Amino acid sequence: MRRSQRTLHRALWPLLALAVGLGIALALGLRAPPAVPQAAEVAR
Amino acid sequence: MSVGYRAVQWNRAKLVYDAILLLGVALYIGVFLLIAYRIDPPKDLPAAIDLRIRAFGSCAFVMLTIILSIGPLARLDRRFLPLLYNRRHFGVLTFIIASLHVSYMLEWYAVQGNLPNLINELMTWGDYGKFIGFPFKVLGIIALVILFLMAATSHDFWLGLLTPRVWKGLHMALYAAYALVVMHVALGIMQYVHTPLIPAMLIGGFGIVTVLHLVAGWRERAGDRGGKAADGGWIAVGAPASIPDKGARIVAAPGGERIAVFRDGAEIGALTNLCAHQAGPIGEGRIIDGCVTCPWHGYQYRLADGCAPPPFSEKLATYRVRIRDGVVEVHPDALQPGTPASIFLTATPE
Numbered sequence: 001m002r003r004s005q006r007t008l009h010r011a012l013w014p015l016l017a018l019a020v021g022l023g024i025a026l027a028l029g030l031r032a033p034p035a036v037p038q039a040a041e042v043a044r
Numbered sequence: 045m046s047v048g049y050r051a052v053q054w055n056r057a058k059l060v061y062d063a064i065l066l067l068g069v070a071l072y073i074g075v076f077l078l079i080a081y082r083i084d085p086p087k088d089l090p091a092a093i094d095l096r097i098r099a100f101g102s103c104a105f106v107m108l109t110i111i112l113s114i115g116p117l118a119r120l121d122r123r124f125l126p127l128l129y130n131r132r133h134f135g136v137l138t139f140i141i142a143s144l145h146v147s148y149m150l151e152w153y154a155v156q157g158n159l160p161n162l163i164n165e166l167m168t169w170g171d172y173g174k175f176i177g178f179p180f181k182v183l184g185i186i187a188l189v190i191l192f193l194m195a196a197t198s199h200d201f202w203l204g205l206l207t208p209r210v211w212k213g214l215h216m217a218l219y220a221a222y223a224l225v226v227m228h229v230a231l232g233i234m235q236y237v238h239t240p241l242i243p244a245m246l247i248g249g250f251g252i253v254t255v256l257h258l259v260a261g262w263r264e265r266a267g268d269r270g271g272k273a274a275d276g277g278w279i280a281v282g283a284p285a286s287i288p289d290k291g292a293r294i295v296a297a298p299g300g301e302r303i304a305v306f307r308d309g310a311e312i313g314a315l316t317n318l319c320a321h322q323a324g325p326i327g328e329g330r331i332i333d334g335c336v337t338c339p340w341h342g343y344q345y346r347l348a349d350g351c352a353p354p355p356f357s358e359k360l361a362t363y364r365v366r367i368r369d370g371v372v373e374v375h376p377d378a379l380q381p382g383t384p385a386s387i388f389l390t391a392t393p394e
Contacts, residue, residue, distance in 0.1 A: 023226070
């Protein structure tokens with residue numbers, strides 16, 4: 001790679017990684033809890 | 045390298061590479077479906093198609109993760125260089141696997157007579173303002189379009205037409221495609237299937253790619269610092285013996301572009317570190333059969349003048365070299381590609 005390509009790569013790559021990492025964390029943190037099985041309702 | 049046109053220049057290495065690739069993909073999908081059928085056999089046709097969607101989708105994700113890891117791995121350890129040799133076929137196969145994932149998804153809707161639902165899903169504009177609930181399939185579709193563009197322009201015809209600089213820039217869109225695929229999974233299947241395997245695959249794959257790039261980038265930083273220029277701008281490389289025989293030492297010009305200073309016995313010559321093919325790191329290659337050979341795809345150049353041996357026509361920029369007080373020095377001003385500039389030592393260094 002040319003120096004300009006390396007520089008661009010190094011500038012964009014961490015930003016993209018940070019954005020995607022944040023996206024994964026939010027998607028995990030905000031996802032709905034698993035549905036409670038109906039069997040549990042019956043037992044109660 | 046090619047004199048006449050051939051659609052794909054098959055050789056034994058490429059055939060072996062592709063055979064291993066196809067075998068790996070078949071093995072992954074076969075094992076995935078076998079385990080899935082054992083654990084929870086599908087009850088109807090849509091459930092069976094759903095398993096295929098997951099098998100091919102996860103396979104494409106793993107393949108993309110490997111493709112993006114090959115570059116930094118090859119820079120960190122030369123033993124990974126063979127993986128880089130035919131990475132284009134790897135990319136094209138990934139596009140095919142991702143296309144099959146999409147085709148099974150369409151089939152899943154079609155067998156239930158629900159294709160209009162897919163259209164509705166993609167055209168519910170209000171959902172585009174949500175994070176959870178975002179139409180995640182759109183992310184996958186955009187990623188597939190990028191993969192298509194890259195697969196379609198992967199041939200050397202497009203490399204020649206677009207020039208290596210533009211072609212390389214275009215193919216960096218793979219990073220965007222990977223980011224879209226990660227979010228396609230995170231906002232899609234990870235939201236309604238609560239197995240820990242999906243976050244593990246996603247975080248593991250993304251983590252590996254990130255760490256490898258950061259480590260490789262950190263190691264490369266030193267190579268970008270411009271060398272100290274002595275009088276007249278000459279850059280000290282080191283004693284002749286410090287340049288490995290049939291190998292190179294790479295120095296950076298004050299502007300930061302890299303110069304590969306090779307030694308072939310008593311002959312010393314300097315070439316640009318950019319291969320004329322795909323701007324591969326020539327200086328990480330070796331001298332094979334009397335020619336400097338790029339480690340990426342085996343393009344060859346004469347050390348004396350940077351020209352590919354006849355009948356090939358590629359040329360590299362060369363640099364003037366000299367010996368001063370027992371130290372090899374290189375001048376950072378590039379000469380016209382193909383200009384003879386190598387020198388001979390009076391004695392071959394030990």
